[in-house]
Amino acid sequence: MAVGLLALLDDIAGIVKIAAASLDDIAGQAAKAGVKAAGAVIDDAAVTPNYVQGFKADRELPIVGKIAWGSIKNKLLFLLPAALLLSLFAPWLITPLLMIGGAYLCYEGAEKIFHALMPHEAEHHEASLEPAAIDPQTLEDQKVGGAIKTDFILSAEIMTIILAAIETPDFWTRAAILAVAGIGITFAVYGVVALIVKGDDFGLFLAKNGRTGGGRALGRGIVVAMPHFMRILSIIGTAAMTWVGGSIVVHGLYEFGLAWPEHIIETAAHWAEATFPAIASFAGWLATAAVDFVFGILIGALLIPVAGYVIAPAWRAIKGMLPKREAKPAA
Numbered sequence: 001m002a003v004g005l006l007a008l009l010d011d012i013a014g015i016v017k018i019a020a021a022s023l024d025d026i027a028g029q030a031a032k033a034g035v036k037a038a039g040a041v042i043d044d045a046a047v048t049p050n051y052v053q054g055f056k057a058d059r060e061l062p063i064v065g066k067i068a069w070g071s072i073k074n075k076l077l078f079l080l081p082a083a084l085l086l087s088l089f090a091p092w093l094i095t096p097l098l099m100i101g102g103a104y105l106c107y108e109g110a111e112k113i114f115h116a117l118m119p120h121e122a123e124h125h126e127a128s129l130e131p132a133a134i135d136p137q138t139l140e141d142q143k144v145g146g147a148i149k150t151d152f153i154l155s156a157e158i159m160t161i162i163l164a165a166i167e168t169p170d171f172w173t174r175a176a177i178l179a180v181a182g183i184g185i186t187f188a189v190y191g192v193v194a195l196i197v198k199g200d201d202f203g204l205f206l207a208k209n210g211r212t213g214g215g216r217a218l219g220r221g222i223v224v225a226m227p228h229f230m231r232i233l234s235i236i237g238t239a240a241m242t243w244v245g246g247s248i249v250v251h252g253l254y255e256f257g258l259a260w261p262e263h264i265i266e267t268a269a270h271w272a273e274a275t276f277p278a279i280a281s282f283a284g285w286l287a288t289a290a291v292d293f294v295f296g297i298l299i300g301a302l303l304i305p306v307a308g309y310v311i312a313p314a315w316r317a318i319k320g321m322l323p324k325r326e327a328k329p330a331a
Contacts, residue, residue: 047237051063057201074151079182094160098248102249105154107303107307108300113242113297153245196233207223269287
């Protein structure tokens with residue numbers, strides 16, 4: 001009896017060791033795959049603070065929390081099963097779907113630039129797409145909804161990169177690695193975003209409560225610098241959104257046989273690397289991003305009238321044919 005019990009305990013210990021090794025392997029592969037998606041992750045972190053600007057300080061972290069929760073749902077409820085199922089049954093659909101998402105990012109980026117250059121025309125275009133927010137809660141809901149849509153596209157790119165980097169063929173292990181990497185990346189991105197948007201509050205606290213003159217001076221410096229930093233980050237975020245979208249569309253076109261945009265990008269990258277050999281890698285990346293950005297702007301500029309004169313009227317017509325919900329009686 002004792003011998004049987006010891007044998008059972010030995011088997012349990014062996015199973016636990018195997019499970020621990022599997023968990024270690026999943027965590028290791030998730031970290032490795034996450035590193036390969038670092039470029040898209042950085043773009044995500046640069047884009048998101050734009051959606052928090054203009055709100056009161058006490059609403060900043062709740063808004064970041066809502067967007068982060070939407071990002072978790074995007075990755076786990078929609079993108080993870082979709083990525084796995086598409087990779088198994090319809091891998092040919094992945095590129096067209098990514099291209100649609102990339103085109104949306106191009107549109108978003110081009111619209112922000114349009115708003116900066118011609119604010120009155122841009123406001124008229126935005127009013128044609130959806131009614132203007134008439135109260136702070138509606139404005140917040142619109143901003144959060146827009147951020148979650150943008151996050152969906154960036155998350156789709158991140159999850160696709162991670163899936164391509166996973167080495168194991170086992171379905172459930174791939175699913176576990178995708179889930180771990182997706183959750184880890186979301187916490188990292190929105191943790192950084194939360195720190196960024198509360199930077200001015202930290203500086204104000206330091207300026208008022210610093211124990212030394214140097215600490216108080218640092219706090220005042222942070223308060224003065226944060227608006228400039230947020231403007232720079234907003235520009236970087238818009239550029240990132242646009243070049244990521246342009247890159248996705250250009251790579252998709254290449255897979256469908258339209259190679260000249262990809263060749264232009266490769267030529268620009270090789271020229272930059274040869275011209276600046278001391279910083280060849282950075283120069284090549286910068287040239288690639290710049291040409292992707294130009295393609296993204298062109299694609300987005302073409303989509304602005306399409307959205308205003310085709311997509312928005314068609315969507316309003318569809319909504320008009322749907323049964324309207326009855327308003328709830330006031331309590």
